[in-house]
Amino acid sequence: MNISVLGCGRWGTFLAWYANRVHHTVTLWGRPGSKNLMTLTAEHKNEYLELPESVRLTDDLEEAVRSAEIILISISAQQLRSFLKTVSKLPGLKDKTFVLCMKGLEADTGKRLTQVFKEEMGAAAHVGVWLGPGHVQDFTRNIPNCMVVGSDEIGVTKKVVEAFNSDLIRFYYGQDLIGNEIGAATKNVMGIAAGMLDGAGYSSLKGALMARGTRELSRIVRAMGGNDITIYGLSHLGDYEATLFSPHSNNRRFGEDYVKGIPFHKLAEGVATVEALHHLSQEYEVELPICHALYEILFEHKETSKVLIDLFLRPVKFEF
Structure with missing residues (x-):
């Protein structure tokens, strides 16, 4: 099967590597002038992995889309809408299957990424999501993991799973x-919180963070019409080890560096998701204490340690 991956960052490059590993014909697209694409073109590798020579590299978006039956998108969640405005104008989109392989919410609207996709590509477009735990550094060492694929169309879900299931990823x-998209996006928020606890010397509170974080996020999923149990599945709780505890997690590392005053130069999608959750909390009138605390720290610039301690020492109440 012909597969194209749009986006050649860490995860996009891994997806191209993985699609090749499961015996597909793969094209990896990057923006013209992209530093990542230039490095891959020159060396066919980046700091995480080496791409097989059979993976085709291009900056021609129209050709990458036209040649593929399944198109995986792995870019910043905040760039998705503007990117899709370009993709939607390309010819030959009928019957293509698109899979969103990033985790986030649109910051200024709180919309899920499949909602953004449908608004820009049309309600008839076929779209799914690929979510769950796993780091490039582990997969390339043949350490397996479990992930989840979802869509409003069961045919899309089955098609993507059948195309990519292997002994490396089940x-x-x-x-x-709804639950899977919200869960995947918000695990990055909990990752930032975990990093802040690490940076402030409160790592022992990460157990409480896990317990209370899942509870408050299940409430917003339920209010939005999803199944609150989904938060306890692979897209959210299942991704905690890879996000709250792993040295590879950009979001956890961002939180730790933020507390220590160290500049952080990689993408931490959870920051924009905190802003999106602030909107959703108000829209659905659901209290999200942990998310609100992070909003105070990141956007209102309140003192981190005090906010975190106040958060976990809130007035006594029943746990459930």
């Missing part, structure tokens, strides 16, 4: 698109 069928 896929599950996602049954709740």
